[in-house]
Amino acid sequence: MANVAGIPVWRELGASARNGREAVEAHPLAIVGAGPVGLALALDLGRRGQRVLVLSRLDFIAAGSKAICFSKRSLDIFDRLGVGQALVDQGVTWNVGKVFWGAGAEPIYQFDVLPVKDQQRPGFINLQQYHVEACLIDALQRLPNVELRWGHTVTAVAADGDGVDIAVQAPGDDYRIRAQWLVACDGSRSSVRDGLGLDFEGRVFEDNFLIADIRMRGEHPAERWFWFDPPFNPGQSALMHKQPDGVWRLDFQLGWDIDRAAAVKPDNVERYVRAMLGPQVEFSREWYSLYTFQCRRMQRFVHGRVLFAGDSAHLVSPFGARGCNGGLADADNLGWKLDRVLRGQAGTGLLDSYDFEAVLTADENIAHSSRSTDFMTPKCAASRAYRDAVLELAREHAFARPLVNSGRLSTAVSYPHSPLNSADADGDDWDGGVAPGSPALDAPLGAGWLLRALGDRFVLLADGWRGEAPDGVELLDLGERADLQALRARYALRPGSAYLIRPDHYVCARWRRPDRAAVAAALARAQGRPQ
Numbered sequence: 001m002a003n004v005a006g007i008p009v010w011r012e013l014g015a016s017a018r019n020g021r022e023a024v025e026a027h028p029l030a031i032v033g034a035g036p037v038g039l040a041l042a043l044d045l046g047r048r049g050q051r052v053l054v055l056s057r058l059d060f061i062a063a064g065s066k067a068i069c070f071s072k073r074s075l076d077i078f079d080r081l082g083v084g085q086a087l088v089d090q091g092v093t094w095n096v097g098k099v100f101w102g103a104g105a106e107p108i109y110q111f112d113v114l115p116v117k118d119q120q121r122p123g124f125i126n127l128q129q130y131h132v133e134a135c136l137i138d139a140l141q142r143l144p145n146v147e148l149r150w151g152h153t154v155t156a157v158a159a160d161g162d163g164v165d166i167a168v169q170a171p172g173d174d175y176r177i178r179a180q181w182l183v184a185c186d187g188s189r190s191s192v193r194d195g196l197g198l199d200f201e202g203r204v205f206e207d208n209f210l211i212a213d214i215r216m217r218g219e220h221p222a223e224r225w226f227w228f229d230p231p232f233n234p235g236q237s238a239l240m241h242k243q244p245d246g247v248w249r250l251d252f253q254l255g256w257d258i259d260r261a262a263a264v265k266p267d268n269v270e271r272y273v274r275a276m277l278g279p280q281v282e283f284s285r286e287w288y289s290l291y292t293f294q295c296r297r298m299q300r301f302v303h304g305r306v307l308f309a310g311d312s313a314h315l316v317s318p319f320g321a322r323g324c325n326g327g328l329a330d331a332d333n334l335g336w337k338l339d340r341v342l343r344g345q346a347g348t349g350l351l352d353s354y355d356f357e358a359v360l361t362a363d364e365n366i367a368h369s370s371r372s373t374d375f376m377t378p379k380c381a382a383s384r385a386y387r388d389a390v391l392e393l394a395r396e397h398a399f400a401r402p403l404v405n406s407g408r409l410s411t412a413v414s415y416p417h418s419p420l421n422s423a424d425a426d427g428d429d430w431d432g433g434v435a436p437g438s439p440a441l442d443a444p445l446g447a448g449w450l451l452r453a454l455g456d457r458f459v460l461l462a463d464g465w466r467g468e469a470p471d472g473v474e475l476l477d478l479g480e481r482a483d484l485q486a487l488r489a490r491y492a493l494r495p496g497s498a499y500l501i502r503p504d505h506y507v508c509a510r511w512r513r514p515d516r517a518a519v520a521a522a523l524a525r526a527q528g529r530p531q
């Protein structure tokens, strides 16, 4: 079923009525957009006790071909938000990618997206975006301090030094909001971005990709399968992913010079599907669509009182699953910072670090995404010869495999030069471990897991700590425990060492011989208050 704008509906929610009819409402925080990024940010801030208003122009959860691959890092974020297990339970877990080339029925090689084992979460789960949204909405509806308004469209935005004026149109109800902060999570066609006259910079790729989400009883394993130049799509590429509910995502590269309207007609799509899966296969249509993509971003994600996150701020190709996962990284980075700013515990300077770190993340995602696309679709004879030589070598030789680029799958990005980091002290020898600016690595912690124990506040992870930890830090002392070899090895811990870990599970400082004053100084720096 599709709504009037042609967007397919997965679940009707109905337009929300407001409590009361004030012409101008005051709110500390408005989030525009109720996709995974806006909902995850609302859940983070809502769980921290903030009053949050979410405005969605849609009054339903959309179906259709959207994100399906959620990375381990996103699962760790979802765990922190209390919904990780529910999503893992619904999703299809996978860790293996296989690369095929030409007519060969066997992969030329396979790779593991979770090379470090003994972590709670898998490399990826596949789960339709609408299931993720439904789960987040369910969690948000349990928070009395979060209000979700469906069918409320933002029609104008004007920001000044103290806040943002937002004009909203809802069925039979036009009103205004004065918010202290607005976060635009309203997607690639962001009305907030347009309303402020802001734009993207970057590359537009001249290629078309066909998505066929089909329902079938497939016998293929839960793995990512990628083909270069397969006989069922000669000269192009293809991709297959298993989703829950017997749904499969098939992606076919079609090239630039095609009849776009004809390409999505069921007969045409089904020709590709049969060529891939064989003429006998029984399947039904879930959703067919055609997409082109861009690798672009806004110059800045922080514009005074208006902040941008997810597709409203940056766009990548689907290959590598860096779109939605990149947006969730934004929400994760922004949530704790905005919470501190709203509480008056940090100045707005802390949000400059959101700009720094989220722009860095977007740039890394854009670089990977652009390189994958260039490798998959060589633009000249020399690039094609290089690609084919790499594929030929990869079949036999491990050294060539890292050169194959069928999409580098999303992982957490490091911020080695973030202004929130404190450098290692002179004389502290760190042979390995997790450097400041890197995401904390999970490890078994008794019957549980380190990342779960870190929670959503600053933690001092110490291997033997004397005295009190500074205010504002929770101490997690491994003490005398002899059962934590993997954790100690991953963090290169020795008796007396300590790490300071941010609420979003990034390491911001570490010491061989920590003291209270050094930890307090690193904590201040990590909150945007260098001493």
Ligand SMILES: O=C(O)CCc1cccc(O)c1
Pocket (backbone or CB within 6 Å): 066, 067, 068, 069, 211, 224, 239, 241, 249, 251, 318, 319, 320, 321, 406, 407
């Ligand atoms: O496996 C990948 O590289 C990404 C799979 C994907 C993600 C989102 C949309 C889509 O068509 C494919």
